[in-house]
Amino acid sequence: MSTPISPDAVDNTDRALYLYRWRRALGWDTTATAARLSVTARTINLWETGAQPMPDARWLLFVLLVQQAAEKQMKMDLEQVRPGGPDVAVVLGPDGTPVDVVSRENYAGHVTDRLIGKGMVASVVTDRETGRERLHNQSFDLADNEGFVHAAEQWAAYRNIIVDAHERWSYHLHREMVQQALRAEMRNPQIGTLKAAIEQAAAERNAVGDDEPVEAHHAAERKLRAAIWALQEAIAQGVED
DSSP states (O other), X not given: OOOOOOTTTOOHHHHHHHHHHHHHHTTOOHHHHHHHHTSOHHHHHHHHHTSSOOOXXXXXXXXXXXXXXXXXXXXXHHHSOOTTOOSEEEEEOTXXXXXXXXXXXXXXXXXXXXXXXXXXXXXXEEOTTTOOEEEEEEEEEGGGOHHHHHHHHHHHHHHHXXXXXXXXXXXXXXXXXXXXXXXXXXHOTHHHXXXXXHHHHHHHHHHSOTTSOHHHHHHHHHHHHHHHHHHHHHHHHHHHO
């Protein structure tokens, strides 16, 4: 789960992650981002790779620019007839600062529970190092994010309209699977931790060299399988509840 974005709450590793993920959601390349922050494109690359820490002042400026860009999109959506909804929307934390940025293009689904006042959104993000895409889930309080929920509902409705007739069944199946996973994680916050454990175990398994003992390979594989099993059990428990 993410915490409110403030200088003290976000270390350099997370700043690098947010910088890369959010600028892409906004459609900013490194050159455009660098211009907005009055630095060079090389500096952006150094920050995103973690080779150089991102200063507090630049981090705060980046967060402010992200929020302004999203607010501009929301305002345009209210002033104009935009059937597809805004291009981007920001998920806000309790203190009003961004905890995530989701675009119409990378939005993958969302769920809300008015009874507990919570929601969760899934978006497609790209790993900077591997280039692989994966789903990222972000929880939020409904009281702070009525605007975001409105945008997400517009995105969902629009996709439901434009999806090709031949793909409609698979689209609805995928959407239901994403929503089911989101509901399970919203009911059981431990699922996020279990997913992180799988990623860590997979990284450790891949790091085992070919010249290392067979026992090392087996131990890494057992750890990964145990992590996957723990996640499956947690999800199954959430579905049963």
